[in-house]
Amino acid sequence: MSFETATVRRSASTGFAARTFATYGQEFIILACIVVLFVAVGLIAPRFISPTNLTTIFVGNAYIAVAAIGMSMVIISGHIDVSVGSLIGVLATISGTLAVSGYPVWFAWLAPVIVGMVVTSFIGVLVAYVRIPSIVVTLGMLSILKGGLISVTGGAWITNLPPDYLIAQFRLFGIPSPVWFMIFLTAVAAMFMRYTAFGRSIYAIGGNGEAARVAGIPVERTTVTIFAIHGLFAGIAAVLFATQLQVIQSTVPPNLELTVITASVVGGVSILGGTGTVVGSTLAAILFAAIGSSLIFLNVSAYWLRAVQGLLILATVLADMARRHRIG
Amino acid sequence: MTLSLRSFMRHEAVLGILLVLVLFVLAQQSDKFFTTANILNQGRLMTEIGLIALPMTFVIITGGIDLSVGSILGLCAILLGVFWQNLGLPLPAAMALAVCVGALAGLVNGLIITRFKVPPLIATLATLALYRGLAEGISQARSVRGYPEWFFVLGQGEVLGVPTQLWILIVFAIGAAAILGLTTFGRATYAVGANETAARFSGINVDRTKLLIYTASGLVSGIAAVIFVSRVSTTRSDMGTGVELDVITAVVLGGTSIFGGRGTIIGTVIGLILVQALKNGLALSGVKGDGTIVVIGVVLIFAILASNLFSRNGDG
C-alpha cells in the first residue's frame, strides 16, 4: 500500500465522534438547550429546579414523550397523525371507566393499548391501501374521536379511581414510574429504529418510497404496521395520562396532538420524512415541558405557551429547509 | 373550469342529486326543516365556513392546504376587540384593520411556502399554532363585549329579508366562481395544481399565484372573523377552532381533488350546503353539537374515498 493510498484511506473514513455528531447533531443541541434552560431559569427562580417541580415537569409530561415516539415513527415514514390527542383522550377514558367499573387493574391498563392499536391500524389501512393522504384521514378521525368522546361521556370527569390503578404512584429508586417508562420505551424504540431491519425500513419508506419498494420492502404492509406501533405508544401514553391523579378530566390538554408533533419535529424528525430519532423527540418533549413550566416561574402568562410552540416548529422547519437547500 | 362538459355533468350532477336526496330525507325527519326561517338561519350560520371555503378551494386546487384558517379567524377576532376597545380606534377602522391582519397572516403563510419552500401542510400547521398562540397570548382569555347596535346588523341582521352575511357570501361566491372559471388567474391556479413545473415553463408566475391565494385565504378568514364576532356578540380567543375541518370537508365533498388540479366553486357551494344541511338535520333530530362533528369527520373520509374512486375512473 503506497503512502498515497494510505492517506486517502485514512481520510475516507471519519472517526466515531465525528460520525455520532453528524447523526445526532440535533439531539445534542436540544440537550444543550435543556441544560441552559434549567441553569438560567434555576438561577432566576430557584424553586424551578426543586425536586417537587422537577417531578411535576417530568411525571406530568412523560406521556407526551411516549406518544411522541410513535408519532416520530409515523412522520419519519412520511405521514402524519393529527388525531393522536383525541385518541389519547378516548383511550384514557376507556381505561378509567374500566378501572372504576370493577375490572381488574391490569385489564384497565391493557385494553386501551389494544384499542389504540386497532384504531391506528385502521387509519394505516386507509393511508397505505386506499391511498388517502394521512392528513385528511386523521383530520376526519380527529373529529370522530373528539366528538365521540364528548357525546359518550357528556363531559363528566371520572372519579374514585382505585389506588393500585395509579401507576404514577409507584417509584423505583425514588424516581416515579412514568419517568422510567419514558426512558425505557425511548431506549427500546431507539434500538429498534437503529438495529432492526424493520426499523430501517421506516426510514427507507420515508426517504424514497419507490426505492424502498424496489429494494423489496413491502411498503403497504409496513406502513400499516408503523401505524399500529404508533397506536401502541398512544395507548401506553393514554394509560400514563390516566393514572396520574385520582381523577381523569373529561378532556386531554387542548391541542395535545400539536404538542406531540412539536416534540417530534423540534426533536429532529423532518416533516419530509426519512430522518430523525426518537431520542430527539423525547428530549424535545422534555424541553417543551420545561419551557412551559418556566413560563410560570418567570411570571410570563401561560397563555403565551402556544405561541412559543408555533415559533419553535416554525424555526425548526425553516432551519431544516435552509439546510436542505444548501446541501440538496 | 377545467373539466370537460361530460365530467362536469358526472361529478357536480351526482353531487346535486345527493343534495336533493339529503334535503328530502331531512325534510321528512323534521317538519321544522323546510321552513323559510330555518333555511335562512342555516344560511346565516354557514357563512363563515362558506366564505373561507372559497379561497380554500383555490388553495387545494393548487395542491396545497391551509390548516391555519381557524387560527387566523381567532386572531382577527381578538384583534378586532383589541383595536376597538384597547386602542380606541373607531369600530369601522378596527374592522378594516383586523381584516388586514388576516391578509398579512395569509401572506406570511404564502411567503413561508414560496420563499422557504416549506410544504403547505407543515407551514400552516406551524402557523396554526403560532396564530392561535398569539390570539391566546394577546387576549389572556379575556373577552370583549359591548359592541354598538349597528355592528350586529352584520351578523344578526337582515337585508331584504335575507341575513346580511348571506348576501356577502353570495357575492363572494359569484366573484370566486368568476375568477376561478373565467380569468387568467383561475387558469393559472389550475395549471399550478395540475403540473407546477409545466406552468412555470409556460411563463406562469407560480410563486405570485400561490402568494395571492394564501393571502386571500387569510383575508377572507379575517372577514369571517368580523362576521363571527358580530353574530355572537363577543370575542374569545378560541373562536374558529376546528373551522378548518368543516371548510376542507366542504371543499373536498364538492369535488375538489386533494391532490390538486381539479375543482369548482359551485361544487364547493354544494358541498357547503350539504354539510350544513347534515348538521342541521342532526341537530333537529336531537343530536348534540359534539355528535355532529363525528358525522362531519366520517363524511370527510368518505368524500375522499369517493373522490379517489372517481379519479381512477378515467378523469385524471
Added chain:
Amino acid sequence: MTATPASSAETAPPLVELRNTSKTFSGIKVLKNVGFDVRPGEVHALLGENGAGKSTLIKILSGFHTPDEGGEIRVNGRPVSFSSPRDARKAGIATVYQELLLFPDMTVAENIFIGHAPRAGMGALDWNEMRRRARALLDDLDSHDLDVDARVGGLSVANRQRVEIAKALSQDARLLIMDEPTASLADADVRRLLDVVRRLRERGVAIIYISHRMPEIFALADRVTVLRDGALIGTKDIEEVDDASLVSMMVGRSIDQLFPKVVVPIGAPVLELRKVSFKDEVQDISLTLRAGEILGIAGLVGSGRTELALTIFGITPATSGEILLNGRPVTIRSPQQARDLGIAYVPEDRGLQGLVKPQTIRENVSMALLDRISKGSIVDRVKESALARDAIARFGIRARGPEQRAGQLSGGNQQKVVLAKWVSTNPKVLIMDEPTRGIDVGAKSEIHALMCKLAGEGLAVIMISSELPEVLGMSDRIMVMNGGRMVRTFDRSEATPDVVGAAMTHAGASHAGGAA
C-alpha cells in the same frame, strides 16, 4: 443471432437469455418477439432510439415486468420467472438506472446494504460489518475517496452512481445492466466509469450497456444489439460494425434521406450572447443567431446545452455576461420576461415541463399567452378555441378535437401541441430541446418539416439534440458544447459525423472555431 468466432464460451449456455419475448401495454406491443442473450464476462451494448423498447427489455430482465405469454427468460440455460425485482437480484441480475434509487438521508454504507444488511447476534444489524464491507466494495471499484459514512444526498452524481454499482455488486451480481450510465457525468468521471466496467468484465461480470454514445460503445463493447420500434434489428460483434452501419440499423434509412433540409435565406442577427455564464454549468458562451437560421447545439448529455437554454429562457438567469435581442441588451430573469421578449422554449421533458397532461389541448395551447387572449383578465373563450383549432390544423395534430385531453395523445402529437403553444406566442427565437425524442419516425419528419417552415418564416431556431444525424441534417451551423463551454462551431458545409463527434468528446474549451 449472428455466428461468432469459436470459443469455449460458445458451447456453454449464455448467462442470461431472452427468447421470443414480447410485451404489450394497453394494447400496444412495445416489444415484438425479441431474442437476446448475454455471455459471462461480456460487455453487450444495447442501442436504439427512444421508444425502441430498450427500457422495457431491461425491466423484464430485472423483474419489473413479466413477458407476454410465450416469452421466456433463461439463466444459465434454465428457464426462470421473476415475480419481483428481488427475484431477479437473487438470480444475480442487478440494474443501475438513470434515476438512481437511493435514500438521500442514509449513509453510503446503508444504501449499499439496504434490504440485505449483515446481522450480528440476535438478528440486530451489524453496522461495523456493514461499513467494513462497503469500504471493501468501494475500494474494489477504485473509489477510495468515497466515505462510507457520507450522506448520499450530498454526493455528486458520479459518486451516487458508484454507490449504486457497489449496491449491485454487494448482492453478487453476475449480470449488471447499466442504463445510460454516462448521461450525467463529466469527462473525468466517464473515464473512471469505463475503467470500472473493464474491471468488472475482467472479473467475469457480464454487462449490458445502454448508451447512445458511439465512442464509448466502440471502446467497451464486445457485441452490440440494436432495437428499433420494439423489434430486434440485429446482434453483431463489434468488429463487424461502424458508426454509419449502427445508425442505419437504428434509424432504418441512411442519413441523407431523413431530413428534408430546405435552405432558407438567412437574415439579420436576432439573438446575441456575449460571454454568458450561469454558475459553473454554463461558462462564457458567446454566439450570434440570425433570423431564418437553425443553429444545432450538439454535445454529450451533461455538456451544458439544456442549462444554456434554461439560462436564455430565464429559468436559471445568467450570472454574468450579456444577452442582446435585435441589438439591444436585455435582462431575462424569468420565463415570463423571456416570453415577453419573444423567446420560446420547447422543453426536453415533454411530460413534466412541456404539457399539463390532465388538461385539454385548448388549455395547453393557450397557456403561454393567456394574457394576450383575454379582455381585462377574462379569458376570451372564442379566441382560445379558434387558436386551438388553428393549431390542430396547422401542425397536423391528430386528435379528436380541441377538447381532448393532452395526455391521451401520442408522443409526436404531444410534441406538436407544445410546439403550437410556443409558436402561438409569435416568438423571434425558438429553442427546441431534443425535439424528436421518443417520437416515431413519421412524426419526426413532420416536426423537422415544421421547423424548416418556421425558419423560412423568419424565426431564429436553436435546436439542441443528442442525435447526430438530426443535428447534421437540420442545422445551418453546429455548435458543440462540452463541460458547459463551447468547444467548436461548424458550418453546415464542413460538418461531418467524425469531426463533430470528435469535438463532442474533446475536453476543454477551444476558441479555434471562432466565437460566432
